[in-house]
Amino acid sequence: MTIENNQVGEDAVQENESIQDILMRGAKEVEWKGEQDVAGIKDHWFREINDMWPGQAMNLKVQKVLYQGRSKYQDILIFESTHYGNVLVLDGVVQCTERDEMAYQEMITHLPMYSHPNPQNVLVVGGGDGGVLREVLKHPSVKQVTLCEIDEDVITLSKKYLPEMAKGYDDPRVNVFVGDGLEYLKSHQGEFDVIVTDSSDPVGPAETLFQESYFSLLRKALRDDDGIVCSQVECIWLHTALIKRVLTGGRKAGFESVNYAYCSIPTYPCGTIGFMICSPQKGRKLQEPLREATMKEEENMRYYSSQLHRASFCLPSFVRRVLKPVLEN
Numbered sequence: 001m002t003i004e005n006n007q008v009g010e011d012a013v014q015e016n017e018s019i020q021d022i023l024m025r026g027a028k029e030v031e032w033k034g035e036q037d038v039a040g041i042k043d044h045w046f047r048e049i050n051d052m053w054p055g056q057a058m059n060l061k062v063q064k065v066l067y068q069g070r071s072k073y074q075d076i077l078i079f080e081s082t083h084y085g086n087v088l089v090l091d092g093v094v095q096c097t098e099r100d101e102m103a104y105q106e107m108i109t110h111l112p113m114y115s116h117p118n119p120q121n122v123l124v125v126g127g128g129d130g131g132v133l134r135e136v137l138k139h140p141s142v143k144q145v146t147l148c149e150i151d152e153d154v155i156t157l158s159k160k161y162l163p164e165m166a167k168g169y170d171d172p173r174v175n176v177f178v179g180d181g182l183e184y185l186k187s188h189q190g191e192f193d194v195i196v197t198d199s200s201d202p203v204g205p206a207e208t209l210f211q212e213s214y215f216s217l218l219r220k221a222l223r224d225d226d227g228i229v230c231s232q233v234e235c236i237w238l239h240t241a242l243i244k245r246v247l248t249g250g251r252k253a254g255f256e257s258v259n260y261a262y263c264s265i266p267t268y269p270c271g272t273i274g275f276m277i278c279s280p281q282k283g284r285k286l287q288e289p290l291r292e293a294t295m296k297e298e299e300n301m302r303y304y305s306s307q308l309h310r311a312s313f314c315l316p317s318f319v320r321r322v323l324k325p326v327l328e329n
Helices: 019-023 101-113 131-136 152-161 163-170 181-186 204-210 212-221 240-252 295-299 306-311 317-323
Strands: 045-049 057-070 075-081 086-090 093-097 121-126 144-149 174-178 194-198 228-232 257-264 272-279
Touching: 045 075, 045 086, 057 093, 057 152, 075 152, 086 152, 093 101, 101 131, 101 194, 101 228, 101 257, 101 272, 121 131, 121 181, 131 144, 131 163, 131 194, 144 152, 152 163, 152 174, 163 174, 181 204, 181 212, 194 212, 204 212, 204 240, 212 228, 212 240, 240 257, 240 272, 240 317
Parallel strands: 121 144, 121 194, 144 174, 194 228
Antiparallel strands: 045 057, 057 075, 075 086, 086 093, 228 272, 257 272
């Protein structure tokens, strides 16, 4: 049997190959027969068809379209689904659903937060839906959280249609900066204990958030060597070459300890999403939480636990073989 476009375990990256080229490997032009309704919805089904995951598509049944429009930066669709609650879609790609958002939000937040001894000043780049913000605020040591989101419409619409995710915006510890995350980092060096980059896929403007130059800015923005950064870094079943490239960029940017974890989330491609977590300190075992979540804290979570923290770094053999050269010792 011939399997086309299979990227599992692929780690060969051409020197001049862009991130978008890596993502689009194997993508083919497909003639779509039949008229497509607006916003990717046809016959009450939303179809997430994208060249970044060729040959497959996530479908969600639509109860009602709540919002459809275009901001300065992207197409925005929000609909009520029949089984996954309200769904936020940017440029045709599912960003979150009310049913399973906690898996992503809790892991991308608590992996770095519990890897820091005393996180007080936290920066979130992206994450306009408010999910990461909500999770950061669960840590009593936090004195200030700054959220840097380029698209103000995402913030406004999330407050209206995803209120459970966006409830953190009302907290007095929160500062919101609407603008470019890269420009913000350039003028805020040596300030933060933890930085979480909750970005969309690395196509278009978000591509810069997956490059060595961005990770260098993150390194400079940390207050000291206890600092931790964490970024969304794609899917092990689709993008191992890209993951390796991003982790290598983290190493070159000055992070002595770099590791990769992943979680299960049904509405993301292939049902998984991964995270790069980095420390300036050499020999940091990031798979071991520096602080254990208390029983009370875990009762306030639906996905993360200290046990799952450790387990999330246990990678399938085909992934570990590809990433072994850049993972921490």
